[in-house]
Each structure stands twice: as C-alpha cells, then as structure tokens.
Amino acid sequence: MLTVTMTVNGQKVAKDVDPRTLLVQFLREQLNLTGTHVGCDTSQCGACVVLVDGKSMKACTMLAAQADGCEVTTIEGLAKNGELHPMQAAFKEHHGLQCGFCTPGMIISAVDLLQQNPDPSEHEIREWLEGNICRCTGYHNIVKAIQHAAQDMRS
Amino acid sequence: MYAFNYHRPNSLDAAAQALAANEDAKLLAGGQTMLPTMKQRLAMPSDLIDLSGIAELRGVCEDGDAVVVGAMTTHAEVAANEIVRSKIPALAKLADGIGDPQVRNRGTLGGSIANADPAADYPAAVVGLGATVKTNKREIAADDFFVGLFETALEPGELVVSVRFPVPEAAAYAKFDHPASRYAIVGVMVARTGGGVRVGITGAAPSAFRQTEMEQALAGNFAPDALDGISVSADGLNGDIHASAEYRAHLVGVMAKRAVIAARG
Ligand SMILES: Cc1cc2nc3c(=O)[nH]c(=O)nc-3n(C[C@H](O)[C@H](O)[C@H](O)COP(=O)(O)OP(=O)(O)OC[C@H]3O[C@@H](n4cnc5c(N)ncnc54)[C@H](O)[C@@H]3O)c2cc1C
Numbered sequence: 001m002l003t004v005t006m007t008v009n010g011q012k013v014a015k016d017v018d019p020r021t022l023l024v025q026f027l028r029e030q031l032n033l034t035g036t037h038v039g040c041d042t043s044q045c046g047a048c049v050v051l052v053d054g055k056s057m058k059a060c061t062m063l064a065a066q067a068d069g070c071e072v073t074t075i076e077g078l079a080k081n082g083e084l085h086p087m088q089a090a091f092k093e094h095h096g097l098q099c100g101f102c103t104p105g106m107i108i109s110a111v112d113l114l115q116q117n118p119d120p121s122e123h124e125i126r127e128w129l130e131g132n133i134c135r136c137t138g139y140h141n142i143v144k145a146i147q148h149a150a151q152d153m154r155s
Numbered sequence: 156m157y158a159f160n161y162h163r164p165n166s167l168d169a170a171a172q173a174l175a176a177n178e179d180a181k182l183l184a185g186g187q188t189m190l191p192t193m194k195q196r197l198a199m200p201s202d203l204i205d206l207s208g209i210a211e212l213r214g215v216c217e218d219g220d221a222v223v224v225g226a227m228t229t230h231a232e233v234a235a236n237e238i239v240r241s242k243i244p245a246l247a248k249l250a251d252g253i254g255d256p257q258v259r260n261r262g263t264l265g266g267s268i269a270n271a272d273p274a275a276d277y278p279a280a281v282v283g284l285g286a287t288v289k290t291n292k293r294e295i296a297a298d299d300f301f302v303g304l305f306e307t308a309l310e311p312g313e314l315v316v317s318v319r320f321p322v323p324e325a326a327a328y329a330k331f332d333h334p335a336s337r338y339a340i341v342g343v344m345v346a347r348t349g350g351g352v353r354v355g356i357t358g359a360a361p362s363a364f365r366q367t368e369m370e371q372a373l374a375g376n377f378a379p380d381a382l383d384g385i386s387v388s389a390d391g392l393n394g395d396i397h398a399s400a401e402y403r404a405h406l407v408g409v410m411a412k413r414a415v416i417a418a419r420g
C-alpha cells in the first residue's frame with residue numbers, strides 16, 4: 001500500500017492505494033467521482049480525460065501514484081456555485097452530446113484547448129479532439145459548442 | 156495488471172540503484188506504452204521506478220551548436236519549447252504530430268526512444284539529425300542506438316538521460332500517419348548539415364535506419380528531383396494489414412521528397 005495525496009476539485013484528499021490503482025479507478029471507486037468515464041481502458045477514446053496540474057491527460061493511462069502531489073480537476077469540478085462552466089453550458093445549449101458517454105472527456109479536453117488557444121479555428125478544434133472519440137454525434141455539434149464557448153469565454 | 160512495488164526516486168543515482176537492485180524492475184516515464192503493456196499483462200515488472208521526480212531529466216537547453224532535450228521532457232513540452240522551435244523547427248513539428256494532445260502531455264522522448272517502437276516518430280529524428288543519446292553510463296551515437304524491433308543498444312541498468320540534437324542548416328519531417336493512432340506508417344526526417352545530408356526513416360523497417368543512397372543524391376543536389384530514379388527495395392521492410400512492404404517502400408520515396416520540399420522552405 002502507498003499513501004497518495006492530491007487536491008481533487010479543490011479538496012485535499014489522502015488515501016492508501018495499491019500501487020497498481022489507475023487514476024481513473026481512484027477517482028471513481030475511492031472518491032466516488034463517477035463523472036470521469038472509462039470507455040476503452042486502452043488509451044484510445046478519451047472518455048477518461050481529466051486535468052492534472054492544468055493539463056489534459058488520460059486517467060486510464062496513469063497511476064494514481066503518478067498524480068501524487070498534483071491538482072486534479074474532473075468534470076464535477078467545473079461548475080462553480082451551482083453555475084455550469086461556460087463549456088458545459090455551450091454543450092447543453094448547442095446539443096453537443098447524444099448519449100453523453102464521451103462528454104466529460106470532451107469537455108475537459110476542450111477546456112484545456114481554450115486555455116492554450118482562446119480563439120481556435122474549426123480545424124484546430126477538430127485536430128485537438130484527435131484523442132476524444134464520440135460514437136453518437138458525428139462531432140459537428142461538439143465543434144460548434146466549443147466554438148461558442150470560446151466566444152463566450154473571450155467576451 | 157499484476158502487482159508491483161512503486162518507487163519515485165529523486166536522483167539519477169537512486170534510480171540507477173533501484174534498477175540494478177532488481178532484475179525485474181522497469182523504468183516508468185510517461186507510461187503511455189508501459190501501462191497499456193502492463194494492463195495486457197505483456198509486462199509484469201516486480202518494481203516500477205518512476206523517473207518523474209528527477210528534475211535534471213526534464214527540460215531543454217542549448218549547448219553550442221546543439222539542442223539538448225532531457226529524457227523526461229514530454230512531447231508537448233518539446234513542441235512548445237522556444238529553443239526547439241527556433242533552432243530545429245522540424246523537431247518541434249514532429250513532437251506536435253505524435254498521437255493526441257493527452258498522449259503528448261505525458262509521453263516522453265526518453266520513453267519513446269527506449270521503447271524503439273518501429274512506428275514511433277522520434278527515432279527518425281534521432282537518426283536523421285545525427286543525435287547522440289546520453290545515458291547514465293556513456294554516450295551512444297544515433298547510428299548505433301536502434302538495434303532491431305523494440306531493441307536498442309541500452310544495456311540492463313542503463314537509462315537515457317538526454318538526447319543531443321545538432322542544429323541542422325535545414326530539416327523537415329514528413330510522415331504518412333496511421334489515421335487512428337498517428338503512429339508513422341512511414342516517416343522520413345531529412346536534414347542538411349555542414350557535414351552532408353542525412354535521411355532517417357521510421358515505420359518502414361523493424362527499426363529506424365538511414366537511406367544512404369538518398370543522402371548521397373541529396374548532398375549533390377538538395378532538391379526533390381535528386382531522388383528520381385532511386386528505388387527503395389521492399390526486402391526486409393514491414394508489411395501488415397495497414398500497408399504492405401511494397402507500399403511502404405514506395406512511401407519512403409514519397410515522404411522523402413515531401414520532406415526535402417518542406418526543408419527547402
Ligand atoms: C493512443 C496513443 C497514440 C500514440 N501515438 C504515437 C505516435 O503517433 N507516434 C509516436 O511516436 N508515439 C506514439 N505513441 C507513444 C507515445 O508517444 C510515447 O512516446 C510512448 O508511449 C513512450 O513514452 P513514455 O514516456 O510514455 O514511456 P513509458 O511508457 O513510460 O516507457 C516506455 C519504455 O521505455 C522505458 N523507459 C522509459 N524512460 C526511459 C529512460 N529514460 N531510459 C531508459 N528506458 C526508459 C520503460 O521502461 C519502458 O520499457 C502513442 C501512444 C498512445 C497511447
């Protein structure tokens with residue numbers, strides 16, 4: 001057993017884990033933060049994407065131990081004071097989801113994109129989503145939602 | 156995943172010691188290959204030695220006429236680094252084309268070259284730019300580093316510390332990527348340097364290699380037409396469901412031309 005300490009959505013947590021615990025298992029099973037999904041478990045789909053020290057990463061391809069001492073933000077950590085994050089609001093408004101399975105990873109990935117590039121072109125958005133797979137929407141409304149969120153967040 | 160002991164040493168010496176202490180110990184860098192391999196139970200290290208706590212392994216610096224990249228520097232850090240972007244833009248572009256943003260935020264240069272996947276991008280840069288790999292024991296020239304399929308000159312207990320890339324006069328990387336993973340079906344790094352031209356190829360064969368016939372032709376005339384008439388043999392090249400050996404041989408010529416055109420600017 002290993003003690004890991006990290007700040008998850010602003011709250012400090014310390015827990016004992018088996019070294020082989022993945023970050024996504026830690027979040028879902030030990031912290032009950034089930035918003036972060038496991039789609040493929042093989043580093044392909046991006047359903048498990050979270051922010052670690054501000055950067056998007058696949059929580060299924062990372063040990064909880066590797067996040068020791070880090071700040072982690074999951075989909076549950078985006079809304080503030082009961083108000084959706086502008087990216088969440090844009091996905092809702094522009095229907096950027098159907099079944100919603102890919103959505104937490106899409107939204108976190110898109111938040112990372114806008115941190116680095118507040119005004120991405122449609123092409124840049126599509127390139128950025130290389131690691132996020134959606135089996136429902138055909139991506140058009142996801143891209144549209146991200147474009148609108150970018151606009152809202154700049155203004 | 157089988158159980159293992161986890162270590163995060165904060166010095167190179169401590170990492171080397173932990174590695175030497177157990178013959179089934181393995182290094183962990185970004186984990187983008189190691190963890191999937193362990194999940195499939197294709198690897199079962201007794202101990203994992205996480206290199207992320209060793210500050211000296213991370214970062215980029217200029218050293219004379221070369222750019223030195225630490226083994227634990229992520230692909231995203233290389234792609235965004237100002238020194239790399241101004242001195243060897245082809246290397247920044249290569250790093251920016253690896254996988255997807257989340258893989259680039261964790262995967263590292265050292266992990267990529269130590270793994271020596273035949274379809275990985277960095278080996279083309281190491282070979283094509285004539286880099287030198289620095290380990291905790293010695294320096295290894297690019298031409299001696301990649302030995303075979305997933306095989307390098309690294310010995311047990313040896314770990315990559317940094318890679319020194321000489322700054323070329325001009326260079327470019329062209330890859331025909333696998334549309335799902337972005338791994339190279341064929342990738343070619345062409346570099347014109349004071350000492351001649353180098354052509355490093357990945358994806359095509361079991362390990363990255365130089366194409367000397369192209370190098371000689373380009374040394375005389377650094378233009379895409381110089382490659383006309385050079386035919387690449389399919390013997391010994393990789394063939395799989397994505398591309399036959401013959402198709403890969405053809406792609407070597409096409410990607411080499413594209414790289415020369417891009418390097419001429
Ligand atoms: C979805 C996906 C897409 C990808 N697409 C591409 C692509 O398009 N192009 C590409 O080139 N790569 C691609 N990769 C691979 C990725 O870029 C990483 O480079 C690669 O996984 C290895 O780097 P790592 O830091 O993750 O190493 P790890 O997985 O941690 O380690 C890999 C191996 O190297 C050893 N090792 C690590 N560091 C050192 C060191 N300093 N010294 C000695 N040995 C060491 C480890 O023991 C292990 O055996 C992809 C990966 C994924 C998951």
Ligand code: FES
Pocket residue numbers: 037038039040041042043044045046047048049058059060061
């Ligand atoms: S569950 Fe992590 S990438 Fe699919």
Ligand code: FES
Pocket residue numbers: 096097098099100101102103133134135136137
């Ligand atoms: S909305 Fe169903 S997978 Fe994207």
